[in-house]
Amino acid sequence: MSTEFRLTDDPRRTEGFDPRHTHLDQLSPLALVQTFADDQQQALSAVGAAVPALSAAVEAALPFLERGGRLIYAGAGTSGRLGVLDATELTPTFSWPPERAVALIAGGSRAIREAVEGAEDDQDTGKSDVRGARVGPDDVMIALAASGTTPYVLGAVAQARADGALTVGLSNNPGTPLLTAVQCPVLLDTGPEVISGSTRLKAATAQKIALNILSSALMVRLGKVYGNLMVDVRATNTKLELRALRLVMHATGTDEHTALTALNAAAGRIKTAIVMLKLGVSSQEADERLAASKGHARATLGE
The missing domain is CATH 1.10.8.1080 (Helicase, Ruva Protein; domain 3)
Known part of the structure; x- marks a missing residue:
């Protein structure tokens, strides 16, 4: 599937226009906030529909981590920053070794705080970043792209698969190259955004929820929780x-x-x-x- 679309036939639902919100700029503050809040409910629905796929990803990833593998996150823009956040939080919450949670983001560490224009369009950099992280057959890559077509992420997935890693892909559009490229595809079908194309809204919310579920479920299955108690938390304050x-x-x-x-x-x-x-x-x-x-x-x- 091509990653280039004509403006008139772009099939990515996240790039669509929601006819319900054509007067968004004329709403009162109360109506505006209510509109955004109501739309976020679709993120929950999308994650609910993805439960079987998320469960399959947990089951597939567990043996890799049990034998010492790492979680490798790959994304660009908002999706990349969500990967950085999830990777970072595993250490204080579960005492997961930081060297076993590696976050790759298009544009490097600078992109965590500011936009790095064009970085997400470089497939070769995605591949080289994976090679630089020395991804191997015990590792699990979690690749994130709301569009499902981001070249940097597709390059990272291609290299990770070539290196023998298990790949999990989270996308907010059905039938996209990312979901085809990975062994464990997770569709989070959130549809058009209130602000057209602004996937930092409910698409990102669905990704954040899915990441919370995916990594937390893995930590539970790895023995990081007793009952529902956070028994591997690091008491650092x-x-x-x-x-x-x-x-x-x-x-x-x-x-x-x-x-x-x-x-x-x-x-x-x-x-x-x-x-x-x-x-x-x-x-x-x-x-x-x-x-x-x-x-x-x-x-x-x-x-």
């Missing part, structure tokens, strides 16, 4: 230190002093402290048992 204490108290039913003593002995590692208290073992033994269970607290506890 006062707020998180208090959260860690509450998590240990909640998971074990112990008082504050007991939980704090265990946390200190575990060097702040919540999951280790929970296993210590529930099994009555030392921090070293708790760590050894967790390692034997590949970090899964429930398996370690025999629950």
Whole structure:
């Protein structure tokens, strides 16, 4: 499928004009805000329709990450920045090693804060960025492009597949080259935007929700959560230190002093402290048992 379209026959729904909003510039502030809010609901509907595809992507990606692979994000513009955000948040939330969450964005780090004109149109740079990241057969690429036709992203996907990586693609248009190029296509069909072509609106919202779901589900399946407790969070500030204490108290039913003593002995590692208290073992033994269970607290506890 060609990535070039005549203005009169562009099939990408995200580039369409929504006839409901032709008087957008004449609305009152209240009506204007309500219009934007109502339109965002379509992002939720699009993600709901994509649940089977997202589930398939989680299932396909899990073995790659279990054997030590990385998450590689690739995107341009808003989509690229969403990839950077998701990659960045995995470390403080789940203690995911930062070197195992690599975000590639057209235009490089400068593009995180400002537009780099023309960067997304360079397919060869997408390929070279993937080669520079040394993507390999244990890695998982999450490629994002609202249009589904961004050359930089298509180049990145082509190189990642050639290097043996699993590729997941998120696009807001059906039948686009990105969804054809990847092994795990995820369509987020959000349709035309309130402001025509402004995919930073509901198209980006749907991508953000899908990324939240995809990476969080992977972290849960990798043992980064016990029940619904964030037991691998890094306590790097006062707020998180208090959260860690509450998590240990909640998971074990112990008082504050007991939980704090265990946390200190575990060097702040919540999951280790929970296993210590529930099994009555030392921090070293708790760590050894967790390692034997590949970090899964429930398996370690025999629950």
